[in-house]
Amino acid sequence: MNREKVIFAFFIVLALTLNFGFFIGEIDNPDHHDVLELFLALVVSLICTVLKFGDRSHLGALMLATSLVADLQLIISAGIWAYGEHIAASGMEAEVMASVVSFAGGALVANITSVILLMVETALIRR
Amino acid sequence: MNDILYVLLRRLRVPLITLIVVYAVAVLGFTLIPGRDDAGNVWHMDFFHAFYFVSFMGSTIGFGEIPYEFTGAQRMWTLVTIYSSVVAWLYGIGTTLTVFQDSGFIRLRRLRTFVREVRGLHERFYLVCGYGVTGNHVVRELIDHGVRAVVVDIDQERIDSLELDGLVMPVPALCADASLPDILDYAGLQNPHCVGVLALTNSDNVNLAIAIASKVLMPKRLVISRSENDITSANLASFGTDMIVDPFRSYAEYVALAAHSPHRHLVYDWLMNPEHRSLASVYRREKGRWIICGYGRFGRNIARNLQQEGTEITVIDPNPDSIRGMSSAVLGIGTEAITLQQAGVESAVGVVAGTANDADNLSIIMTARELNPKLTTVVRQNLSANELVFANSRCDFIMQPGKIIAAQILARLKIPLMSVFLDHLMQQDEVWAHTLVNRMNATVGDEALESRSIRIDESSAPAIQCKLDEGVEVKLISLLKNPHDRRETLECFPLMLRRNGDVKALPGELTLVEPGDEILFCGRKRDLTKFEWTTHNYNTLHFILTGEDATQSAIQRWISGRVQN
Numbered sequence: 001m002n003r004e005k006v007i008f009a010f011f012i013v014l015a016l017t018l019n020f021g022f023f024i025g026e027i028d029n030p031d032h033h034d035v036l037e038l039f040l041a042l043v044v045s046l047i048c049t050v051l052k053f054g055d056r057s058h059l060g061a062l063m064l065a066t067s068l069v070a071d072l073q074l075i076i077s078a079g080i081w082a083y084g085e086h087i088a089a090s091g092m093e094a095e096v097m098a099s100v101v102s103f104a105g106g107a108l109v110a111n112i113t114s115v116i117l118l119m120v121e122t123a124l125i126r127r
Numbered sequence: 128m129n130d131i132l133y134v135l136l137r138r139l140r141v142p143l144i145t146l147i148v149v150y151a152v153a154v155l156g157f158t159l160i161p162g163r164d165d166a167g168n169v170w171h172m173d174f175f176h177a178f179y180f181v182s183f184m185g186s187t188i189g190f191g192e193i194p195y196e197f198t199g200a201q202r203m204w205t206l207v208t209i210y211s212s213v214v215a216w217l218y219g220i221g222t223t224l225t226v227f228q229d230s231g232f233i234r235l236r237r238l239r240t241f242v243r244e245v246r247g248l249h250e251r252f253y254l255v256c257g258y259g260v261t262g263n264h265v266v267r268e269l270i271d272h273g274v275r276a277v278v279v280d281i282d283q284e285r286i287d288s289l290e291l292d293g294l295v296m297p298v299p300a301l302c303a304d305a306s307l308p309d310i311l312d313y314a315g316l317q318n319p320h321c322v323g324v325l326a327l328t329n330s331d332n333v334n335l336a337i338a339i340a341s342k343v344l345m346p347k348r349l350v351i352s353r354s355e356n357d358i359t360s361a362n363l364a365s366f367g368t369d370m371i372v373d374p375f376r377s378y379a380e381y382v383a384l385a386a387h388s389p390h391r392h393l394v395y396d397w398l399m400n401p402e403h404r405s406l407a408s409v410y411r412r413e414k415g416r417w418i419i420c421g422y423g424r425f426g427r428n429i430a431r432n433l434q435q436e437g438t439e440i441t442v443i444d445p446n447p448d449s450i451r452g453m454s455s456a457v458l459g460i461g462t463e464a465i466t467l468q469q470a471g472v473e474s475a476v477g478v479v480a481g482t483a484n485d486a487d488n489l490s491i492i493m494t495a496r497e498l499n500p501k502l503t504t505v506v507r508q509n510l511s512a513n514e515l516v517f518a519n520s521r522c523d524f525i526m527q528p529g530k531i532i533a534a535q536i537l538a539r540l541k542i543p544l545m546s547v548f549l550d551h552l553m554q555q556d557e558v559w560a561h562t563l564v565n566r567m568n569a570t571v572g573d574e575a576l577e578s579r580s581i582r583i584d585e586s587s588a589p590a591i592q593c594k595l596d597e598g599v600e601v602k603l604i605s606l607l608k609n610p611h612d613r614r615e616t617l618e619c620f621p622l623m624l625r626r627n628g629d630v631k632a633l634p635g636e637l638t639l640v641e642p643g644d645e646i647l648f649c650g651r652k653r654d655l656t657k658f659e660w661t662t663h664n665y666n667t668l669h670f671i672l673t674g675e676d677a678t679q680s681a682i683q684r685w686i687s688g689r690v691q692n
Contacts, residue, residue: 036158039174043151050144054137082175 008051012118015044015070016111023108027101028094035081038104042074045107048114059121066114073107131235138226142219149215153181153208160204164195172201185212237301238313244299245277245315252277253540254314254321256305256337257328258285260511260529261353261374261536263292265325268537270294277321279305279314281328306336308344316344323349325536331359338368351536355424370539370546374528379428381531382505382524386417386477387436390560394552397567397576398545398649399534415476416441420461420491422449425481425507425526441470462490467498477503481526485513492522544580544647548623551632563633570618571651578622578649581662583642588662595642599672603646604636608671610660617657619650 018041025032049067052060077100084096157177164170172180176194183190184205197205226232252275255262266276266289278300280286286302303310305328315321324341326334331354338352351370354360363371385392417433419426422444430440442450443461450456459466460482472478478495480488485508492504507526508517517525538545552560567576585592594601603624609615624634625645631638640646648655660667670676 035174036155039151039154039158043147046147047144050140050147053140053143054133056133078174085173086175 009118011044011048011051012111012114015041015048016108016115018044019070019074019104019108019111023101023104025101028098030092030097033097033101033104038074038078038081038100041104041107042071042078045070045074045111059117063114063117066110066117070107070110070114073103073110077101077103077107131232131239134232134235135223135226139219139222142215142222146215146219149208149211150181150185153185153204153212154178156204156208157181157201160198160200162195162198162201170195181208181212184209185216238303241299241301242313244297245313245318248275248277248299248315248318248320250275251320251322252315252318253323253325254279254311254316255325255327256280256311256314256333257326257353258282258289258300259327259329260527261533262325262327264530264533265327265536265540266298267292267294268533269540270296270298272541274540277314279303279310281305304333306333308340311337311340312344316341321345321348323351323540326350326352327536328353331355335359335362338363339366342366342368351539353532370536372532372535374532375424375428377535378526378528378531379425379432382429382479382526383432383436385524386433386438386503388557388560390557390564391552391555393564394560394567395549397564398549398578399538415439416471416474417477417479418443418461418467418470418472418475418495419479419481420444420488421480421482421507422446422456423481423483426479429479429481429505441475443467443470460487460491462487462494464494464498467491467495472498472502475499475502477505479505479507481505481507483509485509485517489516489520492520542578542580542647544623544625544645545578547625547630548632548647551623551630555632566620567649570620570649574651576649577652577655578647579655579658580645580647581658583640583644583646590661590663590665590668591640592642593665594668594672595640601640601668601672602636603634603638603640605668605671606640606646606658606661607636608661610657610664610667610671613671613674617650617654619648619654621646622649623647 018037022033022037022041045067049064049071052064052067055061055064080096080103081100084092084100088096154174154177157172157180158174160172162170162172180193185208192201253265253269254277255266256279258266258278258280262278262280266278269276273296275296276298278286278289278298280300280302281304283302286300289298289300299314301310301314303313305311305314305326308316311324316324324337326337326341328334328337334352334354338350341348341350346367349370350368351372352363352368354363354371354373355375356373360371360373381392381395384395416439418441419430420443422430422442426442426444430442433440440455442453442456443459443466444450444456445458445460447458450458457466457470459469461467461470461480467478472495478491480491480495482488482491488506488508492506495502496504504522505524505526506517506520506522508514511527511529535546538549570576581588583591583595591601591606603621604616607617607619607621609617621634621636622632623646624631624638625647626641626643634646648658661671662668666676
């Protein structure tokens with residue numbers, strides 16, 4: 001068992017599960033989406049990105065790309081949340097919440113791709 | 128070649144993750160710790176403000192407590208996060224700086240810059256492996272003639288010295304083992320602009336590896352290799368190395384030539400070295416015995432060359448093994464008067480100080496000259512740093528094999544026809560050489576003798592080619608006329624004419640020029656540059672041939688043609 005592989009897979013799957021946890025629920029209902037989960041999803045996603053640094057294989061490059069996409073989506077999502085909560089005069093409205101969640105949904109797809117790539121890599125290299 | 132980025136990212140993985148975790152924990156902490164707003168109600172900081180606060184706290188330690196004054200618990204957490212975030216930043220920045228100073232990383236960065244520079248070369252260049260005395264001379268001369276060079280050497284100090292040499296064009300240089308094909312590839316071995324590979328390192332094995340790699344990858348490319356023993360030379364020749372130079376043998380031949388055929392030696396010297404000795408300096412040979420101090424590679428080669436000419440020799444060497452079985456040999460270094468006297472210095476005509484130690488060599492010469500002031504002295508200079516002492520030693524010949532082979536290589540690179548002429552020279556007798564030296568002396572006097580070759584074809588002599596196409600006869604003497612005044616002759620003369628592989632030395636001035644001829648000229652430098660007028664400018668050539676100004680345009684030429692008809 002490779003400790004490095006365990007940590008790597010742990011963070012990638014955790015990024016997906018946290019992202020999913022935030023995404024699930026009615027899209028425009030703020031009560032269904034915990035902002036703490038968004039925060040954790042973003043942090044874990046950033047850590048995943050750094051973990052993927054320096055892998056020179058083709059698959060490694062793909063994984064880094066998906067991770068960067070997830071980061072981008074989550075940062076935009078968090079930005080919209082901050083705008084809705086603190087800057088917009090009307091406060092957190094249903095439309096704003098919907099766009100926060102839909103950006104997180106995009107990140108979810110990227111994270112799923114990441115996990116699929118991880119599985120492909122595991123299946124290809126049987127060690 | 129994205130290695131640098133990958134190495135940087137891989138080394139920075141841990142510090143980056145540390146930074147992310149520290150920030151995440153700090154932000155999370157601020158959202159969980161209850162605070163109080165200005166009205167005294169319990170208030171929880173949200174992620175937006177927590178991130179804002181941690182961001183400026185981490186980098187600047189604060190603009191104050193926002194949006195409300197902190198409680199004790201919040202302040203305590205702030206203390207923890209200040210220290211942890213500062214440490215995380217220091218760790219991250221420190222690691223980055225370490226990576227940039229890491230020797231492996233610096234090597235990688237140098238290699239990358241080097242590869243980029245070599246790829247950026249869009250004109251012909253030579254790949255020079257080994258930047259010693261020979262490499263240094265060759266590169267300097269190439270650069271002076273506007274030809275680019277790329278240098279690979281195993282010693283970083285030599286690469287550094289290259290930067291201090293003050294060359295007028297940038298020379299991409301890399302400290303690496305040139306025997307590795309990868310390194311040669313980075314250095315442009317497969318680059319279409321690379322016109323030649325020069326293997327000039329001190330190690331025969333490395334030179335062999337370079338020559339083989341070059342001949343395998345690029346069979347048509349010119350390869351010149353240095354070689355110190357006959358086995359390597361034969362090996363190099365077996366796969367078609369274009370030129371093999373043996374510094375020890377070359378110098379021994381050079382010295383022997385000076386001893387037994389001084390005029391041929393002078394012709395050779397004048398053609399090869401820009402600053403030549405005057406005609407009066409021709410070494411007057413005296414029949415007699417020579418003493419050779421140091422019977423190593425140099426001594427052996429010189430002894431062999433002198434013996435071939437029937438000269439008697441006496442060898443002095445400190446190693447009993449190397450002189451075993453020799454009839455006239457003395458054990459010792461040769462720096463003491465007693466050893467030299469044993470070798471019979473009083474009755475000898477010349478002494479060669481050829482040991483590997485410069486101080487010993489000078490000492491031998493000084494002692495020998497005191498015992499016999501009429502001696503011809505030949506001294507070997509091993510280190511170029513001793514230049515000053517040797518230049519003032521008043522020796523007849525200073526052996527610097529590195530310079531001799533550099534001159535040979537440069538002659539081959541600049542004027543390929545020159546090596547053909549020198550081969551021809553070696554087959555001639557002293558009388559022929561004496562006549563030639565007198566002619567050279569009459570032409571240039573004490574000025575530098577330059578040489579250049581031209582080929583009669585469309586690209587290098589368009590005017591002559593055009594005249595020949597018109598059916599006009601061009602004599603060799605026409606090329607020697609001053610383009611500004613056809614009554615005057617330039618201070619130069621043809622050394623050799625090569626036509627369809629046949630070589631004619633010192634062709635007559637009335638010889639008719641034919642397309643495809645290659646002609647080697649020598650003479651004053653400024654006169655040789657005037658050639659270009661005659662070879663390139665149709666009107667100038669017309670003026671020289673006929674004494675009339677050529678009609679300028681095609682229409683005028685057409686009209687004058689009709690008038691004549």
